[in-house]
Amino acid sequence: MSETLSSPLSPAAGDGPAAPAPLTLSMQGALNRALGEVLEDNPKALIFGEDVGRLGGVFRITDGLQARFGAERVFDTPLAESGILGMSVGLAMAGFHPIPEVQFDGFAYPAVNQIVSQIGRMNYRSRGALPMPVTLRVPSFGGIRAPELHGESLESLFVHVPGLKVVSPADPHQAYHLLRLAGSMPDPVIFMEPKARYWQKGPVDPADAGALEGARIARPGRHLTLIAWGAMVARCLQVAELAAEDGIEVEVLDLRWLSPIDADGLAESVSRTRRAVVVHEAPRSSGLGAEIAALVTERCFNTLKAPVERVTGFDVPYPSGDLEDEYIPNIDRILFGIQRVLEHRRG
Amino acid sequence: MESPTPADPSELEELYRLLAAVRQLDTAAVRWQRQGIIPGYAPLLGQEAAQVGSGYAVDPTRDFLFPTYRELGVARAVGVDMVEYMATHKATWHGGLYNPATTHFAPIQAVVGGSVLHAVGWAHGQKLAGPGEDGYNVAVSYFGDGASSQGDVHEAMNFAAVMKAPVIFFVQNNGWAISVPTERQVAGGSVAARAAGYGMPSLSVDGNDVTAVLEATRQALAHCRDGGGPILIEARTYRLGPHSTSDDPGRYRSLDEEQAARRSDPLAACEALLRTRFGTPDSFFAGALAAGEAEAEAVRQGLEGLAPRPGSEMFDFVFQQPTPALKAQAAAWRTESEHV
Numbered sequence: 143m144s145e146t147l148s149s150p151l152s153p154a155a156g157d158g159p160a161a162p163a164p165l166t167l168s169m170q171g172a173l174n175r176a177l178g179e180v181l182e183d184n185p186k187a188l189i190f191g192e193d194v195g196r197l198g199g200v201f202r203i204t205d206g207l208q209a210r211f212g213a214e215r216v217f218d219t220p221l222a223e224s225g226i227l228g229m230s231v232g233l234a235m236a237g238f239h240p241i242p243e244v245q246f247d248g249f250a251y252p253a254v255n256q257i258v259s260q261i262g263r264m265n266y267r268s269r270g271a272l273p274m275p276v277t278l279r280v281p282s283f284g285g286i287r288a289p290e291l292h293g294e295s296l297e298s299l300f301v302h303v304p305g306l307k308v309v310s311p312a313d314p315h316q317a318y319h320l321l322r323l324a325g326s327m328p329d330p331v332i333f334m335e336p337k338a339r340y341w342q343k344g345p346v347d348p349a350d351a352g353a354l355e356g357a358r359i360a361r362p363g364r365h366l367t368l369i370a371w372g373a374m375v376a377r378c379l380q381v382a383e384l385a386a387e388d389g390i391e392v393e394v395l396d397l398r399w400l401s402p403i404d405a406d407g408l409a410e411s412v413s414r415t416r417r418a419v420v421v422h423e424a425p426r427s428s429g430l431g432a433e434i435a436a437l438v439t440e441r442c443f444n445t446l447k448a449p450v451e452r453v454t455g456f457d458v459p460y461p462s463g464d465l466e467d468e469y470i471p472n473i474d475r476i477l478f479g480i481q482r483v484l485e486h487r488r489g
Numbered sequence: 490m491e492s493p494t495p496a497d498p499s500e501l502e503e504l505y506r507l508l509a510a511v512r513q514l515d516t517a518a519v520r521w522q523r524q525g526i527i528p529g530y531a532p533l534l535g536q537e538a539a540q541v542g543s544g545y546a547v548d549p550t551r552d553f554l555f556p557t558y559r560e561l562g563v564a565r566a567v568g569v570d571m572v573e574y575m576a577t578h579k580a581t582w583h584g585g586l587y588n589p590a591t592t593h594f595a596p597i598q599a600v601v602g603g604s605v606l607h608a609v610g611w612a613h614g615q616k617l618a619g620p621g622e623d624g625y626n627v628a629v630s631y632f633g634d635g636a637s638s639q640g641d642v643h644e645a646m647n648f649a650a651v652m653k654a655p656v657i658f659f660v661q662n663n664g665w666a667i668s669v670p671t672e673r674q675v676a677g678g679s680v681a682a683r684a685a686g687y688g689m690p691s692l693s694v695d696g697n698d699v700t701a702v703l704e705a706t707r708q709a710l711a712h713c714r715d716g717g718g719p720i721l722i723e724a725r726t727y728r729l730g731p732h733s734t735s736d737d738p739g740r741y742r743s744l745d746e747e748q749a750a751r752r753s754d755p756l757a758a759c760e761a762l763l764r765t766r767f768g769t770p771d772s773f774f775a776g777a778l779a780a781g782e783a784e785a786e787a788v789r790q791g792l793e794g795l796a797p798r799p800g801s802e803m804f805d806f807v808f809q810q811p812t813p814a815l816k817a818q819a820a821a822w823r824t825e826s827e828h829v
Contacts (some may be wrong), residue, residue, distance in 0.1 A: 219648065220644070220647055220651055222647070222648070224640065224641050225641070228605075228609070228641060229606055229648060231606065231610055232613070232614065233614050235610070235611050236614025236618070237614070255603065260607070266807050267583050268589050268590070269582065270809065271588050307808075328809035329809050329810055401812070406813075
C-alpha cells in the first residue's frame with residue numbers, strides 16, 4: 143500500500159514523455175509520495191521516529207519507504223520523543239536533513255525542550271553556522287475519536303517560538319507540495335498533518351504546485367472571509383456551500399502557513415469582504431485566532447464592518463471521542479459566527 | 490584506571506602548559522567578573538585535568554565536542570579562541586563568537602543535559618557516513634553528575650547503545666550540582682555504573698590525574714573508532730570554586746571539605762609527576778604559569794575591546810531564510826531605535 147491512488151487521466155502507453163498527469167490521492171498517499179520524492183532528491187534526507195520503518199508509521203505515511211530506501215535512511219528509533227528530536231539536532235549538525243515523525247501531537251510535549259530550546263535556537267546560537275533543516279511531521283488535531291493526548295492542536299505553542307516555521311495542509315494537493323517544499327527548506331518546519339483528513343481523496347497535480355507561499359483562497363466570496371487551516375478548511379468549505387444557499391458568498395482563506403502568517407494575504411481578503419471569522423480547533427484564549435484578529439484589525443480597521451469573530455475549541459483539555467463533536471467547531475457554530483459578523487451594527 | 494607511566498617528558502610538559510593556561514584563564518575570569526568586565530562566569534577550578542586530559546586526546550579536525558557552560562578547559566585544549574569563547578560570559582552572544590562548525594566545538598549549552606542527545610545524533614551521522622581509514626569520527630559529550638539526573642541523558646545513552654553510535658559520554662563528577670552533593674543526586678553513587686545497564690562499557694578515572702584522563706580518553710576513542718559503539722568515562726573530580734560567580738558555597742558546604750579537596754589539586758599532581766619522573770626544574774613551572782598569565786592578560790584586553798554586536802544581529806540569525814514578519818520587525822526596530 144505505497145499509494146492510494148487512481149488516475150483516470152493517465153496518458154496512454156506510447157505517448158512518450160509528458161508532464162505527470164494529475165492524480166487522485168488520499169492525503170496519506172500524497173504525503174507518502176512527497177516523502178519518497180524528498181528522499182530521492184536529497185541523499186542527506188533521513189526519516190526516523192517510532193514505528194516509521196517496517197510498519198510504515200501508525201498512519202502509514204511512511205509506508206514502503208524503508209523497503210525502497212533502506213534501513214539507514216528510514217529507521218525506527220527507541221520510543222522517546224525528546225531523543226528523536228535531540229538526535230535530529232546532531233544529525234543536522236552532521237549535514238543531514240532529518241525528517242522525524244512524532245507519532246501523535248500530544249507526544250510532542252515530552253520533546254518540548256529539544257524543539258523549543260534547541261532546534262528553534264541552534265541557528266541563532268551558532269550565528270548561522272549550524273542550520274537546523276529539520277522537518278518535524280506531527281499528525282495533528284482531533285476528529286478521530288482517539289485516546290487522550292492524541293487530538294491536540296499545538297499551533298499556538300509552536301508559532302510563539304522564535305526560530306520555528308509552522309505549516310498545515312488542508313487537502314492532498316497542498317499536502318504533497320507543502321511537504322516537498324518543507325522537506326527542502328534550510329530552517330526547522332513543524333508540519334502539522336490534519337489526521338482527520340488522511341483518508342479523504344482529492345486531486346493532486348504533481349506538475350503544478352501553484353504558489354506555496356502564504357495563504358491561499360480556497361473559495362472566493364465577497365460577503366465575509368472564513369479563515370482556517372488544516373481540517374477546518376474542509377469544514378469551512380462545507381459551510382460556504384450552505385451559506386451560498388442563503389445568498390451569502392463566503393470566501394474561505396486557507397492560511398496554510400501558521401508561522402509566518404501571511405498578513406498581506408489576510409488583509410487583501412478581508413479588505414474586500416470587510417468581515418472575518420477565524421475557525422480553529424485549538425482552545426480559544428490566546429489561540430492563533432487572537433493573533434489573526436490583531437493582524438486584521440491593524441490592517442483593516444477602517445474598512446471592517448464588524449469585530450473579527452472567533453469560532454474555536456474551548457479552554458478545556460481536548461475531550462474524549464464522545465464529546466469531540468461538541469468541542470471541534472461544527473457547521474452550526476461556524477454559521478452562528480457568520481451570523482454575528484453579518485448582523486453586527488455599530489454603536 | 491591506573492595512571493600510565495609516560496615515556497618522555499614532552500607530552501607531560503605540554504599537558505602542564507595547558508593546565509597552567511587554563512588555571513590562569515579560569516581564575517582571571519573570576520577576577521574579571523569581580524571587576525565588572527564580565528557579568529558572570531562558571532569557574533572550573535579543580536577540574537582542569539579532567540578537561541585538559543580529555544580535550545587533548547580528541548582530534549578536533551574530525552571529532553566533535555559538545556560542552557556545557559563550564560568547559561573552558563576543553564575549549565582551550567582543542568584550540569578555540571579564548572576571546573570568542575569568553576564572549577558568552579561577557580554577554581556578547583549566547584553561544585560564544587567562535588564558529589562551532591569549523592572548531593568542532595558546539596555552542597555553549599545552558600540547559601544541563603541539553604546537548605547530550607545532539608552528540609548522539611552527530612555520532613549516528615558518522616555511522617551513516619561510514620568509517621574513514623582510521624575508523625569513525627567520534628562525538629564527545631560533556632556533562633556532570635547533576636545532568637546525569639536528566640531524562641535526556643538516559644534517552645541519549647539508550648539511543649547510542651541501541652544504534653552503536655561512536656560517542657563518548659564524558660562525565661565530570663565534581664561532587665556538587667550547585668548546592669546538591671552527588672549522594673543526593675546520583676542513586677547508586679556512580680554514573681559509570683549505569684553504563685552496564687545500557688550494555689555499554691565504562692571507565693572510572695581519577696579526574697585530577699591528567700595522564701589517567703588522557704589515557705582513558707584515548708582508550709575510549711579507540712573503542713569508538715573501531716565501531717565498538719558508545720562508552721562512558723566518569724572522571725571523579727571536585728568543583729573547588731562556586732557553581733558560578735553568583736554562588737556562595739559557604740551556604741551548603743564546609744571550608745574543611747574544600748580544603749581537603751584542595752590537597753588533590755590537578756596542577757600540583759602533574760607538577761609532582763614531572764619533578765619526580767623527569768626532574769623538571771622550577772623554571773619550567775614558573776614559565777608555564779607566567780605564559781598562562783600573559784595569555785589571560787591578552788584575553789582580558791581582547792574582551793575589553795569586544796564591542797556589543799549590532800542590534801540587527803538579533804534578527805539576522807533566527808533563520809537561514811528570514812520571514813517577512815521578522816524582516817518587518819527588523820525594519821521597524823531600525824526606524825524606531827537610534828542605533829542605525
